[in-house]
Amino acid sequence: MKTALDRLVDRAGTEGLLDVTYATIDSPFGPLLLAATSRGLVRVNLPTYDPEETLEELAARISPRVLEAPARLDEVRRELDLYFEGKLTEFDLPIDWQLTDGFRKKVQRAINRIPYGQTRSYTEMARSAGNERAVRAAGTACGSNPIPIVVPCHRVLRSGGGLGGYGGGLPMKEALLKLEGVL
């Protein structure tokens, strides 16, 4: 059955029927669900959220053709493994931004430009996205980042230096900042 399913995924790929592929990988924080389209990485689901719900959301928002195909996420897995070992400081992965839009997307793209080992404030992110006064909206944009870790919303802190929030829980945010040598 295993090979039959592998062959099915290969043939579906050849026919362009793999709209969303996903894989689950281990991380120091628990299992991460990774999902990609033909354009790139579209979703990273942190261990705090139910992966089943995330798959249903992907089916509803992108396409119900959602299939498990770990081989198609090998490069993402490889870079994340290296990152968690402290051996990779910049992800070189194509990203599909289709799960975000508007001001949120502007903020998230700005987050994606914060270098490894540096932090920014929510206010700075609002400014980078073109609206300095939209600090609260910038915070919401960080919180709704569909591709955490790779798009490093953990590098955004409160102006006074407080940690702010994190979808994966504050201990995870702290651990990532320690890994990058910030804390």
Place this chain on the structure above:
Amino acid sequence: MTSLPPFQTLLDEHAADVMGVLRGAVGRSDAEDCFQETFLAALRAYPKLGDTSNLRGWLLTIAYRKAIDHHRANGRRPMPVAELAEIGVEDASPEDDGIWEMVGALPPKQRAAVALRYACDLPHAEIAAALGCSPEAARRSLHEGIKRLRKELA
């Protein structure tokens, strides 16, 4: 809008059933090809599927069509319908020759009801759901189909 579950759910829940049905219907060696064809066809059609109430019946209906296609394309010696779920094509006994052609020649609803009942082993309620009719109508189609086959075999 009814939202469709991720296609992987269908594979996880029904791939083994579909493979089992196809092994019965076309034999072990050809079942995998039909399995690929079944799920590729399902994957192609899936985003436009309107009714999600019986995904298993939908998949088995596709599987049954692929099994029929396979028999037609190969011009194989047909198989005894009643034993389809249990045995491979190579086990068909000579006196049952022609039953698949007879099933194939039935009117569409009867043909589908007979194949879903005997090749795919679906209960009446699921045949009804797969055909989009009431359980009584499914039972009637099945009964008419069997009656006609009996008459032709007599």
